[in-house]
Amino acid sequence: MSRKILVLDGHPADSSFCEALIRSYARGADAGGHEVRLHRLAEMSFDPDFGTQDFKKAPPLEPDLQRFWDDLVWSDHFVLAHPLWWGGLPARLKGLFDRALLPGKAFKYVSGKDLPQPMLKGRSSRVLLTSDTPTVFLKWLYGYGVKKQTDRQILKFCGIAPNRYSEFASMVKSTPEQRARWLNDVEAMGRKAA
Numbered sequence: 001m002s003r004k005i006l007v008l009d010g011h012p013a014d015s016s017f018c019e020a021l022i023r024s025y026a027r028g029a030d031a032g033g034h035e036v037r038l039h040r041l042a043e044m045s046f047d048p049d050f051g052t053q054d055f056k057k058a059p060p061l062e063p064d065l066q067r068f069w070d071d072l073v074w075s076d077h078f079v080l081a082h083p084l085w086w087g088g089l090p091a092r093l094k095g096l097f098d099r100a101l102l103p104g105k106a107f108k109y110v111s112g113k114d115l116p117q118p119m120l121k122g123r124s125s126r127v128l129l130t131s132d133t134p135t136v137f138l139k140w141l142y143g144y145g146v147k148k149q150t151d152r153q154i155l156k157f158c159g160i161a162p163n164r165y166s167e168f169a170s171m172v173k174s175t176p177e178q179r180a181r182w183l184n185d186v187e188a189m190g191r192k193a194a
Contacts, residue, residue: 002033002034002035003029003034003035003076003077003193004034004035004037004074004075004076004077005026005029005034005035005036005037005075005076005077005078005079005190005193006036006037006039006071006072006074006075006077006078006079007022007025007026007029007036007037007038007039007078007079007080007081008022008038008039008040008041008068008078008079008080008081009021009022009038009039009040009041009042009081010041010080010081010082010083010089010090010093010096011041011042011081011082011083011090011130012041012042012090012091012092012093013042014042016042016083016130017130017168017171017179018081018082018083018128018130019040019042019081020179020183021081021128021130021168021182021183021186022038022040022079022081022128023038024183024184024186024187024190025079025081025126025128025186025187025189025190026038026190027187027190028186028187028188028189028190028191028192029190029191029193030190031187031190031191032190032191032192032193034190034193037071037074037075039064039067039068039071041090041092041093041096043064044064044065044068044096045062045063045064046061046062046064046065046095046096046099047059047062047095047099048091048092048094048095048096048098048099049095049098050095050098050099055102055103055104058099058102059099061099061100065096065099065100068096068100069100069105072100072120072123073120075123076122076123076124077123077124077125077126077193078123078124078125078126078155078160079125079126079127079128079190080125080126080127080128080150081127081128081129081130082127082128082129082130083129083130083131084129084130084131084132084133084138084146087142087145087146088145088146088149089146089149089150097154101154101158103116105119106118106119106120106158106159107119107120107157107158107159115157116157118156118157118158118159118160119158119159120158120159120160121159121160122159123159123160123161124160124161124162124163124164125155125160125161125162125163125164126163126164126165126166126189126194127147127150127151127163127164127165127166128166128168128186129146129147129165129166129167129168129169130168130169130171131167131168131169131170131171132169132170132171132172132173133169133170134169134170135167135169138167138169147165150163151163151165164194166185166186166189168182
């Protein structure tokens with residue numbers, strides 16, 4: 001079955017391995033007959049600072065953020081590649097989520113409920129994480145905080161689930177052959193829209 005897939009290169013710089021991963025995934029998804037829309041954080045122009053404490057005074061979305069939001073609504077599968085920086089998301093990527101995933105659109109507050117109601121149900125995701133920290137340390141020593149934040153407090157909070165994760169580590173110690181294998185694996189994921 002063909003899927004509508006939004007892919008986001010969440011690395012704030014050009015020519016990263018995240019970009020290579022996203023392009024491999026998109027190539028595989030295209031070969032698998034899926035419809036793909038690609039966004040690259042490095043090419044997007046927007047102010048990542050929400051800039052107010054009041055959601056009712058949220059600044060209007062810049063054109064690149066509006067296109068991202070429109071494509072997220074259009075999609076039924078969201079693929080995000082991003083690096084691990086200081087145990088979490090790069091600030092600009094976090095700013096994209098701060099600005100685009102707003103109440104009344106991505107979630108809504110319901111009187112008498114402790115947690116807001118998610119408004120993006122019916123979508124799944126795949127997160128491709130690059131890291132210099134070996135996976136065993138990321139999971140067991142550091143408690144995989146970035147996954148908890150992305151999975152529970154961003155994606156599932158808005159209704160995007162199930163969410164799958166793939167780690168590519170240690171980047172700093174990886175060989176060209178290992179990176180080529182990773183790219184082939186991600187292209188295969190794209191063909192299956194997994």
